[in-house]
Amino acid sequence: MAEIIDGREIARKLDEKTGAEIKAMLDAGQRRPGLAVILVGEDPASQVYVSRKIKACERVGIESSEYRLPADTGQDELLALIGRLNDDANVHGILCQVPLPPQIDTRLVLLAIDPAKDVDGFHPMNAGLLFTGSEGLVACTPSGVIHLLKSVVPDPTGMDALVIGRSNIVGKPVAMLLLNEGCTVTIAHSKTRNLPEIARRSDIIVAASGIAEMVKGGWVKPGAVLLDVGITRVRGENGKDRLVGDIAFDEVQHAGAVTPVPGGVGPMTIACLLANTVRAAKALDRGKARAPAA
């Protein structure tokens, strides 16, 4: 029977550590970490995600500020807001929820965020640091996936890892993190041939295709570790909606370990965002301490 990796519990422990770090910072007379969250438009899923992020900040003691802008907000207006937040010493992390409305160039927005405050890890500078194996701010979902993997395999060196999906937000960064952990990594995508065969050879599968229950039981090698990034709402046989991942959960009892949906990768994304905000706050404060007196 596959071990179920409890993402909620692992996220709770990470939040505890983050909360303790914030307390230590405050005790040392440092500023309370601050996170600015920007949401443009009324995408229902984005609204839910943003509300969860704000609530999570409260839980651990991060000062959050929320900027909800109308769907017709112009690019210049958004860039001006980011410029002000970049200059605000009380803001250590800036997150602009994506997707953005079509009149806004997402790449320009992500480039405008100060890399030192880029707690999403989406800025090309942070992506480049990850690519070169250096310490930057790492994207939250990929970071959460590695955390969960290491909860069952503390040292994955030499393991064959398959990442299904090549997005900038999940597939590519998670592949880099696995490579940095010493795994042999295959990145599969919609054009990949013989995917079930590649999957059957893999010790680790990270499923991030966005296709509900794509990874079937027959694709999974006995004992493999499965990390499911997908979340799709489907209508069940009883007419009720349920959430499923990219892995056919009921078919993979022969795996070594698997993350459930919900309650696996999802909670880790937010926990890693909070941890990144504290990391950014510490680094920004250290930078100030080094700056020459004016």
Ligand code: GUN
């Ligand atoms: N949209 C979906 N996931 C994310 C995320 O992790 N960060 C941001 N900014 N937008 C998202």
